[in-house]
Amino acid sequence: MNILIVDDDSTYRRLLATILKAKHHEVAEAADGLAAWDLLQHDQYPFVISDWMMPGLNGLELVQHIRAANFSNYTYIILLTARNTRADIVGGLESGADDYLTKPFDLDELRARVAIGERILDLETRLRHTMEQLQILATYDSLTGLLNRRALYEAINNECSRARRGDTPISLIMLDIDHFKMINDQHGHLTGDQALCHVTHTILQYKRSYDLVGRWGGEEFLMALPGADLPEAGSVAERLRTELNANPLPIAEGKLLHIHASFGVATLNTAENSSLDHSIQQVDRALYRAKNNGRDQVCFYTEES
Numbered sequence: 001m002n003i004l005i006v007d008d009d010s011t012y013r014r015l016l017a018t019i020l021k022a023k024h025h026e027v028a029e030a031a032d033g034l035a036a037w038d039l040l041q042h043d044q045y046p047f048v049i050s051d052w053m054m055p056g057l058n059g060l061e062l063v064q065h066i067r068a069a070n071f072s073n074y075t076y077i078i079l080l081t082a083r084n085t086r087a088d089i090v091g092g093l094e095s096g097a098d099d100y101l102t103k104p105f106d107l108d109e110l111r112a113r114v115a116i117g118e119r120i121l122d123l124e125t126r127l128r129h130t131m132e133q134l135q136i137l138a139t140y141d142s143l144t145g146l147l148n149r150r151a152l153y154e155a156i157n158n159e160c161s162r163a164r165r166g167d168t169p170i171s172l173i174m175l176d177i178d179h180f181k182m183i184n185d186q187h188g189h190l191t192g193d194q195a196l197c198h199v200t201h202t203i204l205q206y207k208r209s210y211d212l213v214g215r216w217g218g219e220e221f222l223m224a225l226p227g228a229d230l231p232e233a234g235s236v237a238e239r240l241r242t243e244l245n246a247n248p249l250p251i252a253e254g255k256l257l258h259i260h261a262s263f264g265v266a267t268l269n270t271a272e273n274s275s276l277d278h279s280i281q282q283v284d285r286a287l288y289r290a291k292n293n294g295r296d297q298v299c300f301y302t303e304e305s
């Protein structure tokens with residue numbers, strides 16, 4: 001553990017450093033609150049043990065600075081103080097310190113209090129890790145690694161707002177793998193999963209870095225192309241369709257699985273301030289037409305259609 005010791009009394013600093021180093025902690029020292037605050041700007045100290053009474057920035061103010069800074073990782077703070085009235089102790093804890101020790105302190109008690117802090121920091125690290133994992137699960141589709149429906153909708157919606165402000169076009173492509181149920185039925189769900197990954201790989205190969213793509217439903221993908229008008233988005237869709245046809249998926253026993261898809265293309269009408277939901281309906285209708293017209297083709301949404 002990286003521990004910062006803050007005390008204007010060098011005797012106390014040395015004593016604390018000796019005890020903590022004996023417990024294999026890494027120790028940094030600051031002679032007052034300002035020096036400590038300066039160190040905290042440049043390095044991460046998950047653990048701070050600070051004296052209260054110091055010239056310049058005192059211990060209470062240092063605690064308040066740390067809490068207000070809202071560092072990304074929690075800082076566990078023990079306040080050392082010769083002040084031991086109930087009001088002092090309450091004031092110290094209310095300022096944001098996690099614990100306090102009255103000077104002169106018992107060495108065993110100090111070691112025990114540091115161990116408590118370590119346990120709390122360890123719990124905090126594990127909690128943060130779990131939250132990050134949950135965030136990933138809530139954002140990405142586990143099979144394809146693409147954005148899931150909810151995260152994709154949010155990302156496209158932000159992109160639409162930007163397009164409206166800048167009065168630039170933004171187009172949507174919705175694609176749906178043809179006869180996907182048949183792939184699953186004839187070759188099994190594992191091959192079905194491979195087909196989904198194959199289509200994902202093809203899309204990722206041809207999308208521009210700023211295009212958004214996600215898994216919209218079972219075998220349905222949605223893309224948003226900022227800056228692209230209807231014909232431009234149409235040629236991207238046509239290219240994807242051609243690529244899928246040209247590159248069948250190798251499956252068991254040297255066989256090749258031909259995967260086709262149908263595509264709907266629509267453009268968000270930024271001038272009329274139309275909503276994303278409206279555009280999704282339109283691209284869905286275009287996709288429906290591609291399916292009805294015999295699949296493996298690109299259909300556009302136009303006002304007349």
Ligand SMILES: [Mg+2]
Nearest residue numbers: 008051053054
């Ligand atoms: Mg002091």
